[in-house]
Amino acid sequence: FEWKYQKKGLKKKGFEAVEEMNHLGMLIDVSHLSDAGFEDVITHSKNPIIATHSNSRAMTNNPRNLSDKMLKKLADRGGVTGINFFNNFLVKGELKDTLECSTIADMIRHIRHIREVAGVEVIGLGSDFDGIPNPVEIEDISQMNKLLDALALNGFSSDEIEKIFYKNSIRIIKDVLK
Numbered sequence: 553f554e555w556k557y558q559k560k561g562l563k564k565k566g567f568e569a570v571e572e573m574n575h576l577g578m579l580i581d582v583s584h585l586s587d588a589g590f591e592d593v594i595t596h597s598k599n600p601i602i603a604t605h606s607n608s609r610a611m612t613n614n615p616r617n618l619s620d621k622m623l624k625k626l627a628d629r630g631g632v633t634g635i636n637f638f639n640n641f642l643v644k645g646e647l648k649d650t651l652e653c654s655t656i657a658d659m660i661r662h663i664r665h666i667r668e669v670a671g672v673e674v675i676g677l678g679s680d681f682d683g684i685p686n687p688v689e690i691e692d693i694s695q696m697n698k699l700l701d702a703l704a705l706n707g708f709s710s711d712e713i714e715k716i717f718y719k720n721s722i723r724i725i726k727d728v729l730k
Contacts, residue, residue, distance in 0.1 A: 561588035567596060574598045579728050582606075583616070583678075590622055599728045600630035605678035607633075607641045607662045608669070614641055620669045627670035630727055632720045634678020635659055637688050654688045656702045663716065664706070672712045676721045 562570070570593055573580050580601045582590050593601055603626065609617035618626065618633060626633060636642070642658035666675050677699075681692060690698055696717075703713050 559588050560586055562592040562596075566592065570596050577729050579725065587615075587619070587622070590618075594622075594625050594629060594631075597629075600632075600724050601626070602631055602676075602724055603633040603678075605634050605636040605638075605641075605680040607636050608665045610669075611662050611665050612640075612642055612644065614644070617641055623666055623670040623674060627674040630673075630724065632674055632676040632724045633666065634676040634721075635662060635716075637679045637681070637690060639688075656689050656699055659699060660702055660706050663703070663708075667712075672708075672715050673720055673723075675716045677717060 566589070570580065574597055577599075580593055580597055580599070581604045582593050582601055583603045583606050585593065603618060607614075607617045608623065609615075609619045611617075616636075623633065625631075637654050637659065639654040639658070642654050642662060663675055677696075679688075679690070679693075681688075690696060700713055700717065703716065704710075708716075
């Protein structure tokens with residue numbers, strides 16, 4: 553499905569905000585932007601950008617997820633996308649309440665695809681624990697070792713896991729704060 557605003561980009565004030573955020577050294581989050589808005593920000597921002605809680609649209613057709621083209625552009629510009637644990641972004645593709653549990657296997661499916669399309673350097677974690685209405689196999693931060701162990705069992709190296717868990721996020725913060 554598609555949002556009715558997917559083709560609407562930034563207006564004059566939006567471009568001015570991007571310029572000012574760059575000037576101030578602020579990290580720009582595109583997680584809730586339309587596709588056209590994403591294109592405007594990634595084209596006009598001098599700094600890398602972040603999608604703090606967005607997954608792969610190729611894996612789950614949700615307009616809040618990023619297309620492969622968007623993921624590649626994000627990677628090319630040094631950006632990061634944080635894997636969202638909400639099942640509507642992992643398996644459903646529809647924005648509606650559901651009691652279905654999000655699984656680690658679903659998360660790994662998105663992580664693996666994004667790594668194949670855009671590289672591991674673009675992947676971070678953006679659980680959205682505070683905004684998820686459905687049960688999640690990883691209930692809170694104290695259970696993140698479950699994802700770490702599952703990534704290792706699925707062939708991710710220690711270096712890749714460290715990048716996903718924290719190094720990529722630290723890198724983009726440092727890049728923007730220069």
